[in-house]
Amino acid sequence: xxxxxxxxxxxxxxxxxxxxxxxxxxxxxxxxxxxxxxxxxxxxxxxxxxxxxxxxxxxxxxxxxxxxxxxxxxxxxxxxxxxxxxxxxxxxxxxxxxxxxxxxxxxxxxxxxxxxxxxxxxxxxxxxxxxxxxxxxxxxxxxxxxxxxxxxxxxxxxxxxxxxxxxxxxxxxxxxxxxxxxxxxxxxxxxxxxxxxxxxxxxxxxxxxxxxxxxxxxxxxxxxxxxxxxxxxxxxxxxxxxxxxxxxxxxxxxxxxxxxxxxxxxxxxxxxxxxxxxxxxxxxxxxxxxxxxxxxxxxxxxxxxxxxxxxxxxxxxxx
Amino acid sequence: xxxxxxxxxxxxxxxxxxxxxxxxxxxxxxxxxxxxxxxxxxxxxxxxxxxxxxxxxxxxxxxxxxxxxxxxxxxxxxxxxxxxxxxxxxxxxxxxxxxxxxxxxxxxxxxxxxxxxxxxxxxxxxxxxxxxxxxxxxxxxxxxxxxxxxxxxxxxxxxxxxxxxxxxxxxxxxxxxxxxxxxxxxxxxxxxxxxxxxxxxxxxxxxxxxxxxxxxxxxxxxxxxxxxxxxxxxxxxxxxxxxxxxxxxxxxxxxxxxxxxxxxxxxxxxxxxxxxxxxxxxxxxxxxxxxxxxxxxxxxxxxxxxxxxxxxxxxxxxx
Numbered sequence: 001x002x003x004x005x006x007x008x009x010x011x012x013x014x015x016x017x018x019x020x021x022x023x024x025x026x027x028x029x030x031x032x033x034x035x036x037x038x039x040x041x042x043x044x045x046x047x048x049x050x051x052x053x054x055x056x057x058x059x060x061x062x063x064x065x066x067x068x069x070x071x072x073x074x075x076x077x078x079x080x081x082x083x084x085x086x087x088x089x090x091x092x093x094x095x096x097x098x099x100x101x102x103x104x105x106x107x108x109x110x111x112x113x114x115x116x117x118x119x120x121x122x123x124x125x126x127x128x129x130x131x132x133x134x135x136x137x138x139x140x141x142x143x144x145x146x147x148x149x150x151x152x153x154x155x156x157x158x159x160x161x162x163x164x165x166x167x168x169x170x171x172x173x174x175x176x177x178x179x180x181x182x183x184x185x186x187x188x189x190x191x192x193x194x195x196x197x198x199x200x201x202x203x204x205x206x207x208x209x210x211x212x213x214x215x216x217x218x219x220x221x222x223x224x225x226x227x228x229x230x231x232x233x234x235x236x237x238x239x240x241x242x243x244x245x246x247x248x249x250x251x252x253x254x255x256x257x258x259x260x261x262x263x264x265x266x267x268x269x270x271x272x273x274x275x276x277x278x279x280x281x282x283x284x285x286x287x288x289x290x291x292x293x294x295x296x297x298x299x300x301x302x303x304x305x306x307x308x309x310x311x312x313x314x315x316x317x318x319x
Numbered sequence: 320x321x322x323x324x325x326x327x328x329x330x331x332x333x334x335x336x337x338x339x340x341x342x343x344x345x346x347x348x349x350x351x352x353x354x355x356x357x358x359x360x361x362x363x364x365x366x367x368x369x370x371x372x373x374x375x376x377x378x379x380x381x382x383x384x385x386x387x388x389x390x391x392x393x394x395x396x397x398x399x400x401x402x403x404x405x406x407x408x409x410x411x412x413x414x415x416x417x418x419x420x421x422x423x424x425x426x427x428x429x430x431x432x433x434x435x436x437x438x439x440x441x442x443x444x445x446x447x448x449x450x451x452x453x454x455x456x457x458x459x460x461x462x463x464x465x466x467x468x469x470x471x472x473x474x475x476x477x478x479x480x481x482x483x484x485x486x487x488x489x490x491x492x493x494x495x496x497x498x499x500x501x502x503x504x505x506x507x508x509x510x511x512x513x514x515x516x517x518x519x520x521x522x523x524x525x526x527x528x529x530x531x532x533x534x535x536x537x538x539x540x541x542x543x544x545x546x547x548x549x550x551x552x553x554x555x556x557x558x559x560x561x562x563x564x565x566x567x568x569x570x571x572x573x574x575x576x577x578x579x580x581x582x583x584x585x586x587x588x589x590x591x592x593x594x595x596x597x598x599x600x601x602x603x604x605x606x607x608x609x610x611x612x613x614x615x616x617x618x619x620x621x622x623x624x625x626x627x628x629x630x631x632x633x634x635x636x637x638x
Contacts, residue, residue, distance in 0.1 A: 076609040086612040093612075133476030147576075149476070156578035157452030157468070160613025167572035171488050171565070178608050180571075246490070252499075253486035257466075257576070259475035287499050290395040293405040293412075294479025 005061050007052045007069040008314030010114065010306075013037055013089045016044070018051035019310045020059060023319060025125035027307060029055045037090050042100065044090075049104035068108030069101060070316030072117030072309045078159035079112045085159050110316040114138075114309050116153045116162060118302070119146025121312030122264055127303040131261035135254050136302065137164060139267035142177060143185040147258065153316075165189070169250055187246040190222040190268055193239070197225040200239045207235035222268045230275075244276070248283025255297060256289045266302035277301060324380050326371045326388040327633030329433065329625075332356055332408045335363070337370035338629045339378060342638060344444035346626060348374045356409050361419065363409075368423035387427030388420065389635030391436030391628045397478035398431045404478050429635040433457075433628050435472045435481060437621070438465025440631030441583055445623040450580035454573050455621065456483060458586035461496060462504040466577065472635075484508070488569055506565040509541040509587055512558070516544040519558050526554035541587050549594075563595070567602025574616060575608045585621035596620065 005028075010017040012035060019030035031051050035044060052069060056062075075087025082098025084090075098109045112120075119128075119136035128134040132151045138144035145164025147154040155161050165185035166178050173182030174192070186192055198217045201209040208228040213219040225243075228236030251263050263284075269276055280299045288296050302308055324347075329336040331354060338349035350373060352366050371388060375381075394406025401417025403409075417428045431439075438447075438455035447453040451470045457463040464483025466473040474480050484504035485497050492501030493511070505511055517536045520528040527547040532538040544562075547555030570582050582603075588595055599618045607615050621627060 076612050086609055145576075149473075154468075156576065157580055158578040158614030158616075160607070160609045161576060161578035163575040163608045166575045166608040167486070168488055168568050169490050171568045179610075180606050180608075249487050249490045256482040256485045257464075257475065257480060259477040259480035261476055288479070289482045289485040289497050289499075290405055290479045291498075293395050295477030297477075 004067070004319065005059075005065050006067050006314040006317045006319065007055070008117075008310040008312070009048050009052065009069065009071045010117070010309035010313060011035070011044075011048065011071060011073045012114075013074065016048055016051060017306075017310055018048065018055060019307070019314065020052070020055045020061065021311060021314045025311060027311065029058050030310065031055060041090075041092060041095050045097065045100045046104075049101060053104070063105070063107065066105070066107050067319045068110065068317030069105055070117070070313035071097065071101070071109070071111040072114040072313040073097065073111055074114050076160050077111055077113045079110070079153075079155045080159070082109070082111055084111070108317050112153055112155065112313070112316055113144070113146075113162065115144025115146045116155070117146070117312035117316070118144070118266065118304075118308040119148050119264070119312065120153050120315050121304055121308035121310070122302050123148045123151065124315045125304060125311050126308060127264055127300045128262050133258070133260040134262050134264060135164070135251075135258055135260045136264040136266065137188070137251070139188060139190055139265055139269055141189060141191050143189045145254075148260075149258075164250075164254060167253065169246065169253070184250045188243065188250055193222050193225065193243050193269070194220050196242065197236070197239050200235050204235040208233035209236050223271070226269075226272050226275075244279045245283065248280050248287060251280060251299065252284055252287035255284060259295050260297055262297050263299045264302045265299065266308065270301035273301065323386070323638065324378075324384050325386050325633040325636045325638065326374070327436075327629040327631070328367050328371065328388065328390045329436070329628035329632060330354070330363075330367065330390060330392045331433075332393065335367055335370060336625075336629055337367065337374060338626070338633065339371070339374045339380065340630060340633045344630060346630065348377050349629065350374060360409070360411060360414050364416065364419045365423075368420060372423070382424070382426065385424070385426050386638045387429065387636030388424055389436070389632035390416065390420070390428070390430040391433040391632040392416065392430055393433050395479050396430055396432045398429070398472075398474045399478070401428070401430055403430070427636050431472055431474065431632070431635055432463070432465075432481065434463025434465045435474070436465070436631035436635070437463070437585065437623075437627040438467050438583070438631065439472050439634050440623055440627035440629070441621050442467045442470065443634045444630050445627060446583055446619045446621050447581050452577070452579040453581050453583060454483070454570075454577055454579045455583040455585065456507070456570070458507060458509055458584055458588055460508060460510050462508045464573075467579075468577075483573060486572065488565065488572065503569045507562065507569055512541050512544065512562050512588070513539050515561065516555070516558050519554050523554040527552035528555050542590070545588075545591050545594075563598045564602065567599050567606060570599060570618065571603055571606035574603060578614050579616055581616050582618045583621045584618065585627065589620035592620065
């Protein structure tokens with residue numbers, strides 16, 4: 001009997017999510033538990049395994065029917081050796097994740113960076129499922145990058161590759177969390193958008209953004225500048241246009257290197273839909289090397305939401 | 320009898336160079352003719368073919384013994400379809416290069432961008448011959464980029480990829496030849512170094528660079544700022560340090576994406592040897608994502624000089 005089931009685990013700073021998929025990419029069952037990152041890594045990994053075992057029982061899947069377990073992890077992942085070199089949020093250093101998981105499962109176990117897994121999920125079952133080559137940018141607290149070449153995750157030659165968010169777009173510019181200044185993450189993350197919106201609102205008392213924040217800029221979020229801009233607030237519109245321009249410059253850089261079939265973005269800003277992506281496509285047409293002589297890919301919003309990482313992680317296992 | 324000979328053609332704006340290599344990467348014979356770019360493309364291609372035919376006669380190689388002809392071309396190359404989409408220097412638009420060459424040769428014929436070929440040459444026979452994954456930056460009038468993954472050229476998913484020089488490192492910065500502002504090429508090409516040295520010398524009459532230019536800044540070249548800096552000229556030293564910092568930032572970007580085994584640079588600045596590469600390695604150690612937790616590659620100068628493109632082009636043919 002062919003092993004047709006795969007487990008995917010999305011290891012997050014808040015929750016561990018796990019799911020089991022079939023060979024048509026359907027999630028048959030999923031569950032989650034709080035991560036509680038302060039615990040010892042062996043306890044976190046025990047919970048990851050326990051979630052998968054629970055789902056297998058629920059679906060009456062035997063270990064013979066499970067092709068493997070894929071894990072999407074934050075941090076600097078050494079996919080080739082199945083380890084996590086470093087994770088700031090988890091305070092992890094050189095954690096032998098795959099080896100530890102083998103205490104619970106004898107099947108194939110693989111790990112990759114969470115943004116890589118989200119990209120793979122979207123290519124296998126989401127907004128890029130017609131594509132072999134794709135770039136995904138996850139625009140959240142930070143900026144993750146996933147690169148899919150010929151249907152597979154591109155990890156780079158050694159651990160620490162595919163960090164698209166940590167390429168500088170304005171050398172010596174805004175401080176980035178990685179220690180460097182001017183990274184893409186410092187301009188196009190949700191945190192960067194919120195920082196810029198706070199600055200602009202603070203300097204312009206008349207901006208509608210102040211009202212939407214109920215007079216306290218600590219209430220600023222990534223939606224308010226867009227809401228205010230679409231209401232005609234010029235201060236907010238400048239923030240939004242600036243954000244889109246940064247995003248356009250960053251994506252043009254990746255296109256000039258990878259020329260993917262499609263560029264995907266994910267995160268809360270995707271709620272803006274075409275109002276976000278259409279200007280980005282105009283930037284690409286104007287900025288990409290060779291103009292119309294080169295291939296200029298479309299920009300789409302990711303479609304799997306929170307399930308992208310889980311489905312992508314399961315697809316680390318090739319059946 | 321195995322076809323063990325391959326021809327490589329390096330198509331340049333000034334000269335067409337061709338050579339024939341054996342399976343140990345030795346150049347058995349080479350020759351060149353002026354390109355005269357103003358001519359019709361069919362005449363240029365006829366000369367390319369004629370050079371190879373002449374070398375084959377010289378070496379008494381029959382068409383049965385020639386495995387193929389590889390061509391390194393400037394411009395936006397469509398390797399998959401064997402065409403040149405666009406070349407500014409040649410005033411070429413959609414030239415069916417491989418098809419036209421098939422009028423002269425029935426063997427395998429392939430084309431790639433000249434910087435890609437130089438990178439492949441260095442991996443097969445030069446400074447990266449112990450490596451499967453490498454990045455090459457050619458620092459000349461412009462900045463070419465070559466990316467080798469698992470021993471093969473990475474072209475990108477569609478035509479126009481691997482343009483490492485056309486990624487912005489300072490959005491809205493210096494004007495680039497590609498129309499965009501702030502590209503890596505606008506900061507680390509020999510032209511950019513000369514521009515910055517001219518500016519600094521023009522603003523600082525006491526700088527030794529003015530004397531080395533014999534009082535006419537039109538005599539500035541890429542060697543003078545280094546010569547003056549090593550003589551203790553503080554103005555020149557600032558130009559050199561700034562140039563190295565830009566190069567360090569650019570290379571750190573590529574490392575954060577590709578994590579290659581090695582980064583190579585080529586061009587006249589390589590005459591500076593360790594004085595150029597050692598500070599670059601210090602920048603990488605400081606700037607690469609994850610610091611020592613990730614793999615930080617060495618930076619080396621390319622070693623094949625003008626033959627890199629020819630050897631790399633021949634290696635487009637797999638034997």
